[in-house]
Amino acid sequence: MDRADLTPDLRGSKLAAAPGPRLTRSRSGAILDLTHAQVSLTGRKQMSSTVNASLDDRLAAWFDGDPVAIAEGDAMWREVRETAPVYRFGATTLITRYDLVKELVHDNARFSSDHSRKGSRADAAFAALTTDEERQAFREVMRFESHFMNRNDAPEHRRLRGSASAALTPRRVKQVTDAIEGHAQASLELLSGAGEDVVDLIPFSYELPLRVICDLIGVPAEDRLKIRDWGVALSKNRHGTKAKELVGSYHAWLEFLEYVAHLIERYQASADGADQLVTMLMNAHGTDRLDPEEIASLFVMLLQGGHETTSNLIAIGTYHLLRTPGQWQALVDDPSLIPNAVEELLRYVAPAQTASRRSLVDTEIEGVEIRKEDTVIGSLTAANRDPAVFDDPEAVDVRRTDAKRHLAFSFGPHFCLGASLARAEANVALRTLTQAFPNLELPSEDVEWDGPWNLRRIVELPVSLGR
Numbered sequence: 001m002d003r004a005d006l007t008p009d010l011r012g013s014k015l016a017a018a019p020g021p022r023l024t025r026s027r028s029g030a031i032l033d034l035t036h037a038q039v040s041l042t043g044r045k046q047m048s049s050t051v052n053a054s055l056d057d058r059l060a061a062w063f064d065g066d067p068v069a070i071a072e073g074d075a076m077w078r079e080v081r082e083t084a085p086v087y088r089f090g091a092t093t094l095i096t097r098y099d100l101v102k103e104l105v106h107d108n109a110r111f112s113s114d115h116s117r118k119g120s121r122a123d124a125a126f127a128a129l130t131t132d133e134e135r136q137a138f139r140e141v142m143r144f145e146s147h148f149m150n151r152n153d154a155p156e157h158r159r160l161r162g163s164a165s166a167a168l169t170p171r172r173v174k175q176v177t178d179a180i181e182g183h184a185q186a187s188l189e190l191l192s193g194a195g196e197d198v199v200d201l202i203p204f205s206y207e208l209p210l211r212v213i214c215d216l217i218g219v220p221a222e223d224r225l226k227i228r229d230w231g232v233a234l235s236k237n238r239h240g241t242k243a244k245e246l247v248g249s250y251h252a253w254l255e256f257l258e259y260v261a262h263l264i265e266r267y268q269a270s271a272d273g274a275d276q277l278v279t280m281l282m283n284a285h286g287t288d289r290l291d292p293e294e295i296a297s298l299f300v301m302l303l304q305g306g307h308e309t310t311s312n313l314i315a316i317g318t319y320h321l322l323r324t325p326g327q328w329q330a331l332v333d334d335p336s337l338i339p340n341a342v343e344e345l346l347r348y349v350a351p352a353q354t355a356s357r358r359s360l361v362d363t364e365i366e367g368v369e370i371r372k373e374d375t376v377i378g379s380l381t382a383a384n385r386d387p388a389v390f391d392d393p394e395a396v397d398v399r400r401t402d403a404k405r406h407l408a409f410s411f412g413p414h415f416c417l418g419a420s421l422a423r424a425e426a427n428v429a430l431r432t433l434t435q436a437f438p439n440l441e442l443p444s445e446d447v448e449w450d451g452p453w454n455l456r457r458i459v460e461l462p463v464s465l466g467r
């Protein structure tokens with residue numbers, strides 16, 4: 001294997017060369033073993049193994065978004081669950097057992113959703129910032145994000161969720177859902193247009209949810225690329241733990257706020273504006289009325305919550321269907337299995353990997369002490385593969401009868417507001433792909449993974465269209 005294949009990060013920090021164990025220091029400082037390194041199909045990046053690193057080092061690397069640790073995240077979470085269902089990891093408590101994760105996300109009385117600007121992880125992130133600019137960005141980004149409904153508890157959460165639900169009228173949602181089919185066909189062009197047999201599936205899986213979320217927000221087609229770029233910058237910020245990404249996200253926020261102000265003006269002046277989400281939110285009465293900053297926050301929340309999650313479900317889900325013998329063919333032969341396949345992929349992929357909370361009280365879970373202000377993170381990945389709930393949980397099975405019990409959309413007051421839209425998109429994506437490319441295949445299972453930790457993704461997914 002050529003050293004030049006290593007990512008710049010890994011190349012720069014290599015501690016030892018072959019023969020013998022190949023060690024490297026990850027971005028987080030964890031020492032990782034590259035002995036089982038493989039070259040990805042594209043040859044652009046190195047996949048390697050972390051198997052010999054300690055669990056805490058792998059967790060540190062995973063939270064740091066290290067591609068090596070991200071690639072092996074599912075096995076790592078299984079190990080965390082098997083080691084202890086409530087696991088102390090530095091300032092954070094990790095919950096991995098299905099029943100405990102369900103209780104955690106449901107119990108907003110003990111565990112607050114306001115976790116990213118307060119609590120042990122937020123305090124550690126803020127303390128690590130080194131410049132005034134970074135600290136200013138932290139405060140401002142956290143202030144914007146404090147309007148996200150998923151960062152609020154009752155009664156404020158009820159107000160924000162109620163306003164959004166009231167504006168997402170059945171008529172509005174139907175308009176958006178009816179258009180998914182057309183967007184899927186248009187996105188398909190990105191695959192078949194080039195006339196190649198082996199193509200990258202990611203542009204398809206990225207484009208379809210982007211179009212849908214832009215429809216929902218009322219973003220005109222010509223502005224979609226701007227939205228995509230802001231979405232990338234915003235989603236890079238992981239609760240302020242990375243200074244550069246935090247500052248980038250702050251600037252994207254400012255631009256996005258300006259854009260939403262422009263959208264409000266535009267729709268208030270136009271005849272068809274009355275039907276747009278932004279106008280409905282602005283014109284609502286009483287407590288349902290949102291101010292422009294709250295509207296911008298809701299849009300960012302919808303964009304962040306609804307775009308990459310759904311893209312990853314489609315891409316990573318298709319990857320697992322193709323690498324598990326018989327699963328793709330089952331959907332080609334019997335499309336009526338697709339809705340259940342979507343549930344199984346939600347279970348298996350868990351596109352939003354975690355749900356975070358902040359403890360409001362001194363308490364304990366399963367005998368493990370949790371102090372007031374501790375950050376507590378539920379792993380939806382680990383819960384969705386808990387053998388106490390799912391038979392043979394590490395297998396992908398589109399005929400699994402209880403797949404729908406997954407926690408991929410969380411549970412309780414914060415259950416995903418876009419679940420039905422995400423399900424509709426994934427159903428249309430799989431129907432479109434199985435119909436267009438019944439012989440779709442993976443030329444290789446080696447793919448390049450990347451973070452951030454909560455939203456891991458496949459960077460390039462080469463597939464053979466088999467036409």
Ligand code: HEM
Pocket residue numbers: 105113149150151161216301302305306307309310313350351352354355356407408409410411413414415416417418419421422
């Ligand atoms: C496969 C795709 C998706 C997944 C896996 C997913 C996952 C989740 C999860 C796990 C939560 C709850 C987090 C918590 O308990 O703290 C959530 C909340 C939310 N999601 Fe989704 N989501 C997806 C798609 C969407 C889409 C398409 C939209 C919008 C159109 C959306 C909008 C929201 C909103 C607004 C919330 C906040 C709900 C609240 O706090 O009351 N999501 N989502």
